[in-house]
Amino acid sequence: MTGRLAIVGLGPGAAELITPLASETLAAATDLVGYAPYLARVPERAGQLRHPSDNREELGRARQALELAAAGKSVAVVSSGDPGVFAMASAVFEAIETGKPAWKDIEVAVVPGVSAMLAAAARIGAPLGHDFCVISLSDNLKPWDLVLKRLEAAASGDFIIVLYNPASKARPWQLGDALRLIARHRTPSTPVVFASAVSRPDERIDITTLAGADPANADMRTLIIIGSSATRLVAVGKGRRFVYTPRRAELVET
Amino acid sequence: MTGRLAIVGLGPGAAELITPLASETLAAATDLVGYAPYLARVPERAGQLRHPSDNREELGRARQALELAAAGKSVAVVSSGDPGVFAMASAVFEAIETGKPAWKDIEVAVVPGVSAMLAAAARIGAPLGHDFCVISLSDNLKPWDLVLKRLEAAASGDFIIVLYNPASKARPWQLGDALRLIARHRTPSTPVVFASAVSRPDERIDITTLAGADPANADMRTLIIIGSSATRLVAVGKGRRFVYTPRRAELVET
Numbered sequence: 001m002t003g004r005l006a007i008v009g010l011g012p013g014a015a016e017l018i019t020p021l022a023s024e025t026l027a028a029a030t031d032l033v034g035y036a037p038y039l040a041r042v043p044e045r046a047g048q049l050r051h052p053s054d055n056r057e058e059l060g061r062a063r064q065a066l067e068l069a070a071a072g073k074s075v076a077v078v079s080s081g082d083p084g085v086f087a088m089a090s091a092v093f094e095a096i097e098t099g100k101p102a103w104k105d106i107e108v109a110v111v112p113g114v115s116a117m118l119a120a121a122a123r124i125g126a127p128l129g130h131d132f133c134v135i136s137l138s139d140n141l142k143p144w145d146l147v148l149k150r151l152e153a154a155a156s157g158d159f160i161i162v163l164y165n166p167a168s169k170a171r172p173w174q175l176g177d178a179l180r181l182i183a184r185h186r187t188p189s190t191p192v193v194f195a196s197a198v199s200r201p202d203e204r205i206d207i208t209t210l211a212g213a214d215p216a217n218a219d220m221r222t223l224i225i226i227g228s229s230a231t232r233l234v235a236v237g238k239g240r241r242f243v244y245t246p247r248r249a250e251l252v253e254t
Numbered sequence: 255m256t257g258r259l260a261i262v263g264l265g266p267g268a269a270e271l272i273t274p275l276a277s278e279t280l281a282a283a284t285d286l287v288g289y290a291p292y293l294a295r296v297p298e299r300a301g302q303l304r305h306p307s308d309n310r311e312e313l314g315r316a317r318q319a320l321e322l323a324a325a326g327k328s329v330a331v332v333s334s335g336d337p338g339v340f341a342m343a344s345a346v347f348e349a350i351e352t353g354k355p356a357w358k359d360i361e362v363a364v365v366p367g368v369s370a371m372l373a374a375a376a377r378i379g380a381p382l383g384h385d386f387c388v389i390s391l392s393d394n395l396k397p398w399d400l401v402l403k404r405l406e407a408a409a410s411g412d413f414i415i416v417l418y419n420p421a422s423k424a425r426p427w428q429l430g431d432a433l434r435l436i437a438r439h440r441t442p443s444t445p446v447v448f449a450s451a452v453s454r455p456d457e458r459i460d461i462t463t464l465a466g467a468d469p470a471n472a473d474m475r476t477l478i479i480i481g482s483s484a485t486r487l488v489a490v491g492k493g494r495r496f497v498y499t500p501r502r503a504e505l506v507e508t
Contacts, residue, residue: 009372016275019368024270058501082368084375090383093498097488105491110376112368114273114336118263121338122364129344130396131404133387133413142384142503149505150385150411157407158400159387234351237359244347247312249396251403 003030005069005106006076007083007092009113010041013200017119022111026076033065034078034088042078058088062095066103082115086136086164116223117162120195123205125234125242127193127225130249132160137167137174144174151178155185158254160231160245163224167215175215175224182226183210185254191227191243194218207233207241229254257284259323259360260330261337261346263367264295267454271373276365280330287319288332288342296332312342316349320357336369340390340418370477371416374449377459379488379496381447381479384503386414391421391428398428405432409439412508414485414499417478421469429469429478436480437464439508445481445497448472461487461495483508 006025011017026032026042036052051068053061062077069075079087089110096103121128133154139147154161161182166175188211195205196219206217210226218224227233229252231245260279265271280286280296290306305322307315316331323329333341343364350357375382387408393401408415415436420429442465449459450473460471464480472478481487483506485499 011273014275016278017273017366019265019271019273021268021270082372082376084372084380084382086383089376089380090498090501093379093383093488093496094500096490096496097486097498108496110380112271112372112376114366114368115372118336118338118366118369122336122343122366125347126338126343126364128338129340129347131387131389133385133408133411135385141501143505146412146503146505150413153407153411153413154387157387157404157411159404159407232351234347236350242347242350242362244344244351246348247344247395249400251397251400 002105003069003071003073003075005065005092006109006111007089008076008078008111009082010038010078010080011114012081012116012119012198013041017114017199019111019113022113025111028074029076030074031068032076032078033061033068038078038080058091059095062088062091063099065092066095066099066106069106070100070102079113080116082113083110084112085115085134116198117225119198120193120205120223120225123195123198124193124207126244127191127227127231128160129245129247130160130228130230132162134162134164136164137178138165139171139174148181151181155182156254158228158252160228161226163226165220166218166222166224168220175218179210179213179215186210186229191231191233193225193243194222196222207243256359257323257326258328259319259346260363260365261343262330262332262365263336264292264332264334265368266335266370266373266452267295271368271453273365273367276367279365282328283330284328285322286330286332287315287322292332292334312345313349316342316345317353319346320349320353320360323360324354324356334370336367337364338366339369339388370452371479373452374447374459374477374479377449377452378447378461380498381445381481381485382414383499383501384414384482384484386416388416388418390418391432392419393425393428402435405435409436410508412482412506414482415480419474420472420476420478422474429472433464433467433469440464440483445485445487447479447497448476450476461497
């Protein structure tokens with residue numbers, strides 16, 4: 001008897017940003033698998049089993065979920081934000097490709113969610129209103145030289161740049177290096193946004209500039225948006241400020 | 255008396271992918287503004303006024319919405335997908351910055367949504383599972399040379415590439431040029447996905463390769479995802495296929 005597996009995006013945090021499809025999928029599952037703090041966001045249901053895990057064990061967690069589904073369970077793997085953006089969906093498909101042949105017969109669905117970058121952008125205006133790149137600064141699973149190559153390409157292409165996983169205790173220096181690289185292509189007044197825990201009670205959003213950006217203000221949970229040459233920081237009424245990138249763009253020297 | 259304005263993401267199409275916050279914001283509005291086919295997705299409510307418009311008049315539509323809010327209305331501007339990604343949010347902030355001084359006092363909120371790229375990716379696996387770039391091919395508001403510069407940067411940086419607005423009747427040749435440029439950096443077997451109307455009754459998703467991609471299959475509503483050197487097309491049971499990009503990446507010649 002083969003069960004099914006859904007990889008479900010919980011959105012950035014607030015219950016009002018979880019899609020009805022995600023809520024229904026979670027409610028219908030017999031087993032929930034995921035990083036413990038994400039599982040804690042899902043309402044408890046009688047009879048439903050929870051399998052919390054550590055954040056670092058993505059592939060192991062994916063295999064555990066597939067074992068449960070292969071045994072006939074209806075499994076939901078939970079991710080924060082969208083499961084396809086630096087989250088659990090890739091790990092599940094990798095586990096399917098490289099794992100037990102029977103896993104290829106499991107019915108698998110991905111339930112998209114509002115990603116952290118979309119939620120962060122919405123809180124401060126429309127910084128992603130034009131062409132953009134999304135890069136994880138973590139070099140746990142890729143060489144740092146590849147990160148540098150992609151940062152150089154994104155900066156020289158005058159893209160808006162979104163950075164995931166900008167820093168951790170084990171690699172506090174990477175964000176500073178990344179910002180210095182980008183600063184060779186952008187003016188010091190380029191808008192920069194640090195966002196964490198968007199839509200949650202401990203939400204923190206700082207609007208600054210490339211010259212003013214302090215890497216010490218970022219940790220693993222921070223998402224950083226760096227404007228293109230066209231991105232604007234606008235002061236409006238009541239001390240509010242917006243960051244947006246106009247729809248019109250010109251070719252500029254980068 | 256100043257009203258308020260929300261720019262609301264409807265998600266890709268299905269009602270089950272509209273967030274509760276978006277539904278509540280739409281229900282609370284006195285006036286709805288938007289491109290007519292998007293407005294048609296919002297349930298009718300007695301006493302609520304609708305202001306449908308043409309797709310090309312983004313800035314005019316933004317100004318109309320701000321006029322209504324300045325007159326005390328509670329206005330919702332609707333966008334498909336997420337309002338911050340090639341949609342109405344940028345136009346509204348541009349209208350605020352360049353328009354009547356009183357518009358700067360209007361309370362403005364952006365309600366994020368599940369973007370077309372996240373929904374398309376979820377339907378076929380996890381193609382956006384690693385660093386990616388998002389580019390609009392339209393040269394209505396930017397020079398084609400800037401599009402080429404960004405395509406070259408994205409391709410040489412070995413990013414997964416998402417293309418919005420790949421073709422229209424007025425510019426049928428651009429997608430072919432873009433694919434040929436990318437093909438100078440990627441193997442012919444690189445997975446390519448054409449997706450349109452994701453989650454709607456007329457959804458169409460074609461999985462192909464860079465060698466097999468036919469620009470004639472795209473129109474303004476098509477979203478295209480082109481894999482990086484690491485992206486994999488995997489056949490599983492029952493004739494199903496997944497496209498995913500592994501979490502691990504290597505530096506390769508591009």
